[in-house]
Amino acid sequence: MKTYIIMYDITDNKSRKTVVKQLKRAGFYRIQKSVFMGSTTYVYLRDLRELFDALLQKEEAEFDSYVILPLNELNLKRMEVLNLKVDLELITAQKNVIFV
Numbered sequence: 001m002k003t004y005i006i007m008y009d010i011t012d013n014k015s016r017k018t019v020v021k022q023l024k025r026a027g028f029y030r031i032q033k034s035v036f037m038g039s040t041t042y043v044y045l046r047d048l049r050e051l052f053d054a055l056l057q058k059e060e061a062e063f064d065s066y067v068i069l070p071l072n073e074l075n076l077k078r079m080e081v082l083n084l085k086v087d088l089e090l091i092t093a094q095k096n097v098i099f100v
Contacts, residue, residue: 001039003076006048007067008034015055015064022051031084 006023010016020030026048028038040048045068052066071079 001041002045003037003039003071004028004045005031005067005069005071006036006038007069008052008065010034010055010061010064012058012060012064015058015061019051019055022048 006028008016008019010019023036023038024030026038026040026044028036028040031037049068055061056064056066
């Protein structure tokens with residue numbers, strides 16, 4: 001799993017709600033209004049990219065944009081965070097899931 005910061009500027013409320021829902025479903029945490037951070041697999045990231053591509057095809061998305069920023073361990077250690085009410089260790093931790 002790799003850690004990413006995903007930022008967006010989306011004008012359409014419905015599209016924005018869809019993006020937020022899918023980011024949370026993929027294990028991302030909101031760290032600012034339009035900024036999410038999380039660790040995910042390539043498969044989830046590919047699905048998010050496909051969603052972003054589809055939403056950008058809409059007529060009302062002319063001025064919308066998405067930024068996907070991969071973070072490596074060195075960048076995570078160097079990151080300066082001021083007054084963030086989110087546990088970065090929780091966000092970047094390897095998620096272990098057991099299916100029964």
